[in-house]
Amino acid sequence: MLAAVKQTTTDLIGMLAGSLTTLSFVPQVWKTYRRKSAGDFSWLYVVAYTTGLALWLWYGLLIASMPVILANAVALVLLVALVGLKVKYR
Amino acid sequence: MLAAVKQTTTDLIGMLAGSLTTLSFVPQVWKTYRRKSAGDFSWLYVVAYTTGLALWLWYGLLIASMPVILANAVALVLLVALVGLKVKYR
Numbered sequence: 001m002l003a004a005v006k007q008t009t010t011d012l013i014g015m016l017a018g019s020l021t022t023l024s025f026v027p028q029v030w031k032t033y034r035r036k037s038a039g040d041f042s043w044l045y046v047v048a049y050t051t052g053l054a055l056w057l058w059y060g061l062l063i064a065s066m067p068v069i070l071a072n073a074v075a076l077v078l079l080v081a082l083v084g085l086k087v088k089y090r
Numbered sequence: 091m092l093a094a095v096k097q098t099t100t101d102l103i104g105m106l107a108g109s110l111t112t113l114s115f116v117p118q119v120w121k122t123y124r125r126k127s128a129g130d131f132s133w134l135y136v137v138a139y140t141t142g143l144a145l146w147l148w149y150g151l152l153i154a155s156m157p158v159i160l161a162n163a164v165a166l167v168l169l170v171a172l173v174g175l176k177v178k179y180r
Contacts, residue, residue: 014149020142028135040130045118052110059104 018071025078029085038086046086050079108161115168119175128176136176140169 032038053076060068122128143166150158 010149010152013145013152017142017145017149020138020145022142024135024138024142027138028132031132031135032130035130037130040122040125040127042118042121045114045121048110048114048117052107052112052114055103055107055110059100059107062100062103 015067018067022071022075022078025075025082029078029081032082032085032089036089038082038089041082041086043086046079046083050076050083053079105157108157112161112165112168115165115172119168119171122172122175122179126179128172128179131172131176133176136169136173140166140173143169 053072056072057069057076060066060072143162146162147159147166150156150162
């Protein structure tokens with residue numbers, strides 16, 4: 001019983017962590033879209049982060065982990081949008 | 091033997107993914123430090139992402155996963171630096 005509660009708490013912390021790091025890009029993409037400015041972003045950052053997300057997604061598919069797949073698929077869509085805005089607004 | 095090779099490949103993809111999403115913040119922090127400008131960053135993004143990393147680190151400690159602990163500890167240091175630069179340069 002106590003072990004199950006501990007497991008549930010651990011899972012909740014992991015899910016909250018994944019939701020935050022993934023969904024944090026929603027206000028960022030929105031801000032970049034409105035501001036029409038992306039000069040403060042490093043190209044290396046956006047390209048390396050996007051590539052990393054694609055690899056995370058691949059990893060999630062290989063280990064068949066739905067949370068890893070879901071979090072990284074959503075993040076990848078947001079990052080591709082951010083890269084597109086960075087290409088447009090530099 | 092084939093299963094072991096497949097496991098090693100999977101691990102390598104995961105490690106490469108973690109290295110990329112974590113280390114991508116090195117050029118970003120460096121660029122923000124040199125450019126002295128962080129106005130393109132959304133406050134919600136930097137705060138939510140940093141909070142998410144702290145929770146990932148906590149999750150890593152709870153499940154005793156050294157890769158999760160290591161990747162998120164390094165990323166957290168970089169994000170705290172980015173938040174500091176964002177406070178300074180807005």
